[in-house]
Amino acid sequence: MHVARDGIEGPGPQVVVPLRSIDSDASAAVSELFVVHHRRLVGLAALLVDDRQVAEDVVQDAFAALHRHWRGLRDQNAVVTYLNRAVVNGSRDVLRRGLRGKRATLRLVPRSEELESAEQCVVAHEEADRMWGSVTSLPMRQRQVLVMRYYLEQSEVEIAETLGISRGSVKQHASRGLAALAQEWEEQS
Structure with a gap:
């Protein structure tokens, strides 16, 4: 984990785990992937569904599906x-079903030891809560793009591939999302 410029703790560089072999034991390979990617994926889901417990369920479902479809995989880079x-x-499905609830418990502010005083810590938490409230009010696609860009630090190409949309659409959703956030913050100031 590392803390980005804006104080949001992110997943750090993406790690690719070399898979034993496409014909290897699915349980062992999926277990290796789970160890490396679970925390990052829960963070992604929590930012999308705004509920840490539901995010855990979404990620468990993703790993279960990976295990079920293991033999159909042909490219370890695509895992x-x-x-x-x-x-x-899975996060989008949860939101469609209306199963989100309590706020995610992700750290969106610097660690308290990185701040000079308790007052700075309180202010940082208040600003993070305000920012998070703004992000959760965005339309789902804008929210997905911004979370993937700034939390996962993915490129436009990676986001487009994951969401199944064009690179131009990624740019458009990011631009609209950032504009909406800027407008909301300006109105609140």
């Missing part, structure tokens, strides 16, 4: 994309 897509789609 991480498969998991990202499964989590994004």
Whole structure:
């Protein structure tokens, strides 16, 4: 994990786990992937569904689906994309069914030891809560694009591939989402 410029703790560089072999034991390979990617994927889902427990369920479902479809996989580089897509789609399904609830418990502010005073810590938490409220009010596609860009630090190409949309659509959703956030923050200030 690392903390990005804006104080949001992110997943750090993406790690690709070399898979034993496409014909290997699915349980062992999926277990390896789980160890490396679980935390990052739960963070992604929590930012999308706004509920840490539901996010855990979405990620468990994604890994279960990966295990079920293991023999159909042909490209080890596509496994991480498969998991990202499964989590994004699972999160979207949860929101469609209206199963989100309590706020995610992700850290969206610097660690308290990185701040100079308790007052700075309180202010940082208040600003993070305000920012998070703004992000959760965005339309789902804009929210997905912004979370994938700024939390997962994915490129436009990676986001487009995961969401199944064009690179131009990624740019458009990011631009509209950022504009909406800027307008909301300006109105609140």
